[in-house]
Amino acid sequence: KRQRLPPGPRGRPLLGHLGLIPKVQPWLWFTGLARNYGEIYTLRILGRPVIVLNSFKSIEEVFIRRSNKYSNKPRRVMGELSGLTGSMSFMNPGALLRNARKQFTLELNARGIQRYHTTMEDASRMLIQDLAADLGCSKLEDHVNRAVGVVSTRISFGHSIYDPADPVMRQARELADYASHVLGGAYAILDFFPFLPSLPDWAPGTGLVRLAKSWKAQLISLADTTAGVVQRDLMAGSAPTSFMSNVYSRMHHNLEPEEEQNAKMIAVTMFAGGMLPLQSAILTFLHAMARNPESQKRAQEELDSVLGGTRLPTVADRAALPYMTAILAETLRWVPVGPLISRKALEDDEWNGYFIPKGTTLVANNWAVSRDPVMYPDPEQWRPERYLDKSEDIVNPWDYAFGYGRRKCPGLPMTDTLCFMIFATVLAVFDIKPAGRSIKQELQTKGAALCRIESAECIVRVRSPQLVGVCKETNEMDLAQPAASEPEVRP
Template sequence: MVLNIARYDFLLVAVVGFSGLALLVTRACKRRLPYPPGPTSFPVVGNLFSMPSREEWVTYKKWSEELGSDIIHAEVMGSHIVILNSIKAANELLDKRSSIYSDRPPLVAIRELFGMDYNIALVRYGTAWRHSRREFQANFGPADLEAYQPLEQRAVHCLLRNLLLSPDNFMQHLRHMAGQVILSIAYGIDVLPENDPYVADAENVMNAFAFSTTKEALLLDLIPWLIKMPSWFPGARYKKFARKWYPIVVGAVKTTNDKVKSELATGTAAPSVAAKLISKLDEDSTEEEIWVARAVPGSMYLAGADTTVSVLQTFILAMILYPEVQQKAQSEIDRVVGKSRLPDFSDQDALPYVQAVLKEVLRWHPVAPLGGPRKVVVSDIYEGYYIPAGSTIIPNAWGMMHDPAVFAEPDRFYPERWLSPDAPAFPHQAFGFGSRQCPGRVLARASIWSNIVGILAAFDVTPTKDGPPEEAYSSGLVSYVKPFRCNILPRSAVAASLVRATESEG
């Protein structure tokens, strides 16, 4: 994520003279152990010009293979970056040594310039982060997750109806479904079937989040003085977009939060995470408690929907490229559920192949291919290599999930790998590492499963007459399939009638 750096953006940056002298002095620091291996570095600019501009995760895995190391070091304008390319390295550093690897880089552009300061996934390690995470987990226990199932099911059925009516707009329908679930759980908002203003705000927030994690915005953590540059300066164009997105993001969070406050005052608030947290506040509440009450539902709103949308896009792409998988999953559903009803959560344990499809979707292309960046707070040593304090740590989740030593034929979409007696463990790396692992991952898995099984039961997903789409993804913290077209048709007249019958749910 942090290293999505295009060369043209740095032509002027690389020749700024005053930086050169300072960086040369910095590089002269004394240390006894070597940095991890990495690509050839040059004075002042370091690895600036060898950084990939797209599909960074592929390049980092290639470096790891060429250098024979599961940990890679790079340097950009004096900032150290360490890339982890194996599950072993990630477990050792991010899990076992989480006390020094749980911090985030400042992420100034995302948190401050784009208004994402209420996203607890991006907050620096400290008391506010720990407090907000505890409150988040308190709202996603087993009883809570079971209580959320009916609204998740309604959202899936709404998605199926929308796919039946206008299948060409499937990307938009996925976003609506994800927004519907998040808004209901976080704020108790019952959205309209279409053209809902809150869903529109949620989509705007998703777009802002996607842009705020591109190279222009994330350069601030590598080259902090860029924030003082005008927007026309190479590498500083993000400032123009930040001026556009900041009021949209902040306004969206404020609008939903104020709505719940108003409803609590009149006794009309629906059950929600926000209502539960806001109702606990009083005149003696601390600033941190007030922040947490806004940050927990705000985090769901600011980033929660992205995970579901990205995974389901990958699922649809995989079904087009691997029709035999789709047919096998549909056969299992027909055998277990039958064709006289749509599947629901009670069928989950009886559909092991569908579960395997879910696991393979998460492995084949992780939502966050480069995980979330970390910052190591003190210098450390791993396998004889020196990791300087303050280094940005990039866990290459995609590289880990495509390690042939762990996953045979890693580029192949093959759910059967999860059904063998010696199957690898569930791909938890898709949801992060250690104490920074996504606190809403169990809810996300449930929502993704219900959508996958619903689509498989009701529809056939096939390529258009132009052929199957390209397997291509965007860069950024959350990676999306690049737009593509496909055919989504009901499997039968009976399947179509079952989908229409869900209209009575409201």
Template sequence: MADFDAFLSFFVTCLVSTVLIWAFFKPACPKSHIPPTPFKLPIIGNLHLLSPLPHQAFHKLSSRYGPIFRVLLGSKPCIVVCSPEIAKEFLKTHEHVYLDRAQNSTADYLAYGSKDLVFTPYGPYWKFLKKIVMSKLLNGKTLDMLSSVRHQEINGFINLISKNAKVGEAMDLGKELMKLTNNVISIMLMGERCIETEDKGSDDLMKLVADMVHAAGNFNLSDYIWLFKSLDLQGLGKKAKKLRARFDIMIERIIKEHEEVRKHGGETKDLLHILLDIEQDESMEIKLSRENIKAFILDIFLAGTDTTASTIEWGLSELINHPNIIKKAIEEIHRTIGENRLLQESDIPNLPYLQAIVKETLRLHPAGPVIARESTEDSMVAGYHIPARTHIFINVWALGRDPNHWENPHEFRPERFQEKEKELDVRGQHFQMLPFGSGRRMCPGISLAQFMVHATLGAMIQCFDWKAGKDGNMPSVDMEEGFGLTLVRANHLVCLPVARLDPIPISM
């Protein structure tokens, strides 16, 4: 027995010594250093932890697992970031590793196999498209050239509101703002409004765009669960084929009409005309194909319609719930512009409080609540090993609510942008606020969106008082968020407009 006790004591001593020596001398293994991970289930991983509003679910998980954590969505490893400091590491310090968008098979198909600017992988082709966009399509000169389109459509929108106000009829502003932004984008792109034209064999472009946005925003199980990779369980693949076929027929007709006008020496004043010029330019280093043109047109519609409409809708919702703020905004507009003309884009620089309202709206209600990227190589970020082909979700919605950067982060208070945060902008340099992304892959349509949001929201509060509900008797507006590719309201904003100024002679 004594021999056994001695042997056991010797064995334990050797075992402990071996473990200590191994722990002390073992080589560093960064691959074992991964972010904290919630408990996962077989096959589905952490999918059970996600709600229909992933940005809210991620924010809730971050309170338990920290500002960076790892989730397994099906069989796909993903990193979630809810901290401005860590977001900066991904989007700036190590940007070269995270320039590709996270793959979405539905969006990829809708964009003609990622032949667009938004979803195509970073590389020579993407750089070529970005150069075209920034130098010819969405630059200051082109936006100025098309300013009359925006001015005319906003005037028409204000006139529509005036008609409703005169008869005391409430408006579904979610629907009407979508019509406005779709019409502006459609005229700027193709020279015609986004309406049904059955005589030309066309479709309702506005509804089609809405359906495509919804399809692209759906979570596709086949992208994340390897067992379902070859299956179309949700029918999204079938739906995407039908939607793109409809879009293709419509856009092909419009392109052919433009080409016919060009053959006879005519020239249309829109972005499609510029794209057709580029397609025929033999000096271009990369040839622009027909599918490239269609994919880019789709990009502009998907990125520039419901995002702008929802931002205006959120902004007015907040203003209705904060009468003291809307009163201050109206006083600024009347003091700066007067009551004899409608607010114009050129007035925006002289309206700092209106600018602060828009910034505060974008902070609390960013149109794109999550930035999705994919790593192209292994890297170390925030002290963690991030393998190649990992999806990265930057929770923009959470960044704008970080209590370490924002005082009373859930409070709508535009004055914060007139105080210590007044230097903060929305162009990707301040990582506690990234409504348009950051770096090389940030949204190229910032200027257009800013023009539309400021001018439309400003004109709406310049000319009208807004009362919530169909009968105008609701005490406040609900702020519940809805599901979608962009951050939309769960319920459209329905309001009764009451005219304060007569906008019809102003806008004529």
């Protein structure tokens, strides 16, 4: 019997489903289709198949068990034109990606990240100070960006940038935002008509090419600026430990120009690439706490029982705070930062009685996984307890929220520790409350390749003035210096 693609909804003549996929919260549309067409279905875009996988089991079988065939990314011409193919998320498997992931992981695996624990604890305290000075949370996103930025820049090139309006931070945030739109297919017209870039400048559609060139210039300037800072510090003999300083020191400054260029791109990815997902997770947490006072109270009781209300949490307290870890798991599930993850089939394949032609785009619908009512009863409800009840057959959100197989997010260990520190410190010091009288019941999300809640809608009230005082003792000088207690773990 001739094998076929998974069945799916009918599209329009020629266009297929092009134009039918909503620009706002597309993950809801993809998930809605799964209710009618089952956990695997096919869409068509201009005649090309797109297979959507909507269950953890099917994604695991394809993206993880067959990751040798499904680790390629769909082509993004706009990414190529703007130089983004030098950053990991846009690379295809090969020596360049292998090397980038190896270097990244060497710096930020669970052991490597220990060198930055103190920086993370200090950044959490800085966030407390910012919130204490703005209890109405009128500049909440700035405060979150500052805390995340301080850690990301410190790890990547050794300097903590405190001002969210700093040009380097602004450029990095803009670039990250642009990259997430490219990944999310905002400029897909170039993928379907890849000849557009070779048309003369005056031709319609070529404005995108000029736009790509300006982003490329911004990317190069950012990479050169940060590497320049590290070189200056090394010359002065005062370079704090960081990814970039470690690369230069390890290679005794004998880097080939191409190796140096690759390392610079990894450094930029390390701080710019992580900022938006971290920001999303922290805002989700604050929003969830504001609308779930019972859950907040339980977490605070757990914190008080361990800290006695007299000291701030540290990374070492993690094992004694299982409910805090459950809150982090529920944050990753409730608003999955990467709701739709794409791959391209490397070769013709057969799976589950279906034929998958070479070049087919496959989409892992992480939103659908997070809403699976069998794994997560009442999936729209915020319920961290679900991870503590060992009798429930439950998939750990760490197994999908960070992606799959050979492309799984290398920022996981950093996220895990930083989010834990920030969540625990905020709850030890503040009560989080809704910003208005009531809070919208329906969860509103926004974004492209990266998803986040529309608005955190919260304010804070000090529950421990004593701990706010402890946070004030952390000053910016402490953050700027490598802490003496940071262990040296590099081989």
